[in-house]
Amino acid sequence: MAYEENSQQMSEPRYDCLLFDIDDTLYPFSSGLSALVTNNIQEYMIHKLGIEEDKVQELCLELYKIYGTTMAGLKAVGYDFDYDDFHGFVHGRLPYTTLKPDPILRNIILSLPFRKVVFTNADKAHAAKIIARLGLDGCFERIISFETLNPNINTESPAAVMESREIFDIISYTANSDTSIKLPKTPVICKPFEGAFEHVFKMTNINPHKTLFFDDSIRNIQTGKRVGLHTVWVGTSHKDEGVDIALEHIHNIREALPELWEAVDDKTEEIRSKQKVAIEIIA
Incomplete structure (x- = not known):
């Protein structure tokens, strides 16, 4: 009973997925x-x-x-x-x-307990090479590339x-x-068109209203906003229409989005709470 009451008090997290472009987003222009x-x-x-x-x-x-x-x-x-x-x-x-390995970005991505998906207009070979060069292998659950959207x-x-x-x-x-x-x-399905985003949502079971979208293209960002995504424009500190957050560099995630790490702390606290209740019940 104590566990059920505790669970009901937990608020729903704002985000459950991070959606990343690759070029000029995971590495700088x-x-x-x-x-x-x-x-x-x-x-x-x-x-x-x-x-x-x-x-x-x-x-x-x-x-x-x-x-x-x-x-x-x-x-x-x-x-x-x-x-x-x-x-x-x-x-x-x-x-x-x-391109050199980016251990800072790798640690940032792996430290967050959310789904992470890549969405790029590039081909799968290019995407794989970039991710490998940056040392980001294993950081993403799926890579949506040109071939994925255009089989x-x-x-x-x-x-x-x-x-x-x-x-x-x-x-x-x-x-x-x-x-x-x-x-x-x-015949090509690609960003910045809404249909491409809708395909990705269906393929990956992504809820756009609980997803942060990182991209360097303002056109992609603005489309992302229209289809319900929370948007992060990477490569600039200036905001524009459709931009929720502007980052000069992908490394600035922690400073610009501290709530992501607050969610980590909340999750840790929830686990501790569950463990505590379990111990009390056993006792």
């Missing part, structure tokens, strides 16, 4: 990997897809803005390529050795290729007209 990824994407567009070099930089950015990733945009406007080939070219040539995507039939000029015409027309026109759809 200053690593330079993001700039190399962008360069590799643009090289792929030139050398593998035959896109004019003088159009590549702008097209890369515009497709990213519209479709969440440049790769998703390239597929949407009709370029036919193998996803594994794209990922191998873009990520496979990165200097992963520049059968290579069976999709390619659309007709649009010329760069056509793409820019559509973008320009849409931006400067009140008339809504439909841009080509992409």
Whole structure:
């Protein structure tokens, strides 16, 4: 009886899951990997897809803005390529050795008694290499990657290729007209779109209202907020719409979110209380 009364008095924890992006979130933007990824994407567009070099930089950015990733945009406007080939070219040539183990982050993550899940637009090979280089193996119960969200995507039939000029015409027309026109759809499921988040919630049985979401992209953060997540924008101290907490570095979790460790203390106290009641009953 004493145990039942004690349990009823315990308040429900505010969070039960931590959802992490990888790139520029688990490690800082200053690593330079993001700039190399962008360069590799643009090289792929030139050398593998035959896109004019003088159009590549702008097209890369515009497709990213519209479709969440440049790769998703390239597929949407009709370029036919193998996803594994794209990922191998873009990520496979990165200097992963520049990343060093991060025992501070590992200790932070392992010290918290919550579920921890990774949600990245990157491919599984890239995610695994980053996590291994940072020394974070075993820290996460699941890694949601490009392949997880898009298991059968290579069976999709390619659309007709649009010329760069056509793409820019559509973008320009849409931006400067009140008339809504439909841009080509992409078969790729990815952040920052709500459907990707909903897929993750279903796959992992995550309750967004009890989940902290860490990401470096303001677009991803704002979508996360709309679908009910508590949001942590990593890489800046400035808040914006949809941002609950802003962290300059992932290491600042303890200072910015002391309530996570209060939950640890509460859990420890609950265990002690249960043990005490058990001893009293046995006695």
